[in-house]
Amino acid sequence: MDEREVTTRKSFPTQPHPHGTLFALGLNYADHASELEFKPPEEPLVFLKAPNTLTGDNQTSVRPNNIEYMHYEAELVVVIGKQARNVSEADAMDYVAGY
Structure with missing residues (x-):
């Protein structure tokens, strides 16, 4: 795998919409x-x-x-920010809302 620079677009300190699928x-x-x-x-185990x-950024995990x-x-x-299907690698980051 080649190295790529990763930049943060947005931090999510709270949980996403409660009906989201992880x-x-x-x-x-x-x-x-x-x-x-x-x-x-x-094969991948999904x-x-x-x-x-989910515990967000800077939140406490409780046992x-x-x-x-x-x-x-x-x-x-x-976090995928909009509906996507068969997206090319070149366009993939346009669908990422955050990390």
Whole structure:
């Protein structure tokens, strides 16, 4: 992969619209998969997360008292700002509302 400069357009300190869909890719880093002793998937592992699972920029993540173990990790989120389909790589950033 070639290196590219990333600039921040907008920070989202609060949660997005509560009816938004959060798509996530699981085990997309080989070293993280091996750390968890999981075999990396042959195809992308896509799953959905409820909107209330997102913690925004500079917000506190709270572990409920009845939880003994909580696996945590940081994720980079790209917010798509308008409907898109079959967008070329050259035009892709025109659809990004923020990170």
